[in-house]
Amino acid sequence: MGFQALPGFRDFEPEAMAVRRWVESSWHEASRRAGYQEWDGPPLESLELFTAKSGAEIAEQLYAFTDKGGRAVTLRGEMTPTLARLVAARAGGLPKPIKWYCVPQFFRYERQQRGRLREFYQWNVDVVGTGEASADAEVIAVAVEGLRILGLEPDDVVVRLSDRRLLRRMLRSIDVGADEEADVMACIDRLERDAKAVPRLEEQLGRARAQQVLGWCEDASLAEADEIAPVLEACEDFGIGDYVRFDFRIVRGLAYYTGPVWEIFDRAGKLRSVAGGGRYDDLVAGFGGPDLQAVGFGMGDVVLTELLRERGKLPPPPSRVEVFVVPIGAEMLRPARQVLRRLRDRRVRADGPYAPLRVGRGLKAADQAGAARAVLVGPSEWAEGSVRIRDLRSGEERVVPIDELE
């Protein structure tokens, strides 16, 4: 059987690579359109950077090991600690708001399943240094723009938005204390996918209060709450109203969210979330940096690509070259190389055979390379300083002087 990629790791053969680049290019495009600058950090970090905020247990989920210098290190499993580190070190000199994005590869030591591997690429977009709802809406709009560029529309995906402050306020109104809050939130978070969540909620809160919580999950009027309305309003302005919907059940697992939280799902609800984000105003300070508010999101390539495939949105494989040069006879091999060189100088993607071959095979190779045109370099035309250009689709041919070839 030989060697194969480690579990949860992927090979990218040209076809898969083209898809990855296509997805990534939409991420770059959407980021740049909104004025975000790309940045990156090291793929290997000190383990402590990750355990400092998340606790030692996080090491179980990380590709952590001891390096040859005896340092406890880990492949990065997320970007937030690195971002916090950079911002903590440099924020003083940077104009606010800081609008940064990155497309790093992450590693997580977890059992793989659909939509979840041990290695993946994730688009991260963050705004640091403002608490305005307009920033929350903008990062959502940027995420949606990335999806839109890929051809995903409101009937393909939905942004479900809630707010930690609203959630906390509502729970306080039925006397859920700070100590029970985390457990109750965890229940709400899993109401959809876990049948046992409702009984557990009733166990924690009693039947009456649990019913109230379930009622909020169906209550659309909560979208008018002070915590939610400004974000929704700004989303309307940014033209993504059709994509965004208030949903009380969105909690997000992370403890560090402090305001709006949201996740993007496929409309069919068959896949894991495509993206998730929210406001984390205390995190930068928590990493020893200045007190800066922040908002951002992450979008992984794995679920997104599955969704695109399922919806039939993947683009056809790109052609390898535009032009294929076919020498007619062995003595035309050298002229064919010179033609290739001329084309490539003119930034035309062009290819040709290394060894003599029959014209029929040459045209077949041209077809397989995805070329739109074949350049036939034959003795009679070459003697007059010309080549024959064949349109591979229509079959039309014309003789063109080499000097005019481009």
Place this chain on the structure above:
RNA sequence: GUGGGUGUAGCUCAGGUGGUUAGAGCGCCAGGUUGUGGCCCUGGAGGUCGGGGGUUCGAGUCCCCUCACUCACCCCA
């Protein structure tokens, strides 16, 4: 880490209750002759049937172990 399902050529899959040199389609390569492709015809390469062990005269087919994939749990930064 726990449990269920699956594992035959590059891809998609056939291979009743164990029986001779394991098959098909697609793809790939080469011919159908030397200046014209996509169709068609012919041929070829490619598999230690995920791996190891066991039962048997004989295992792709049965049993055990292991690895991988997959679904769920866990977790989801």
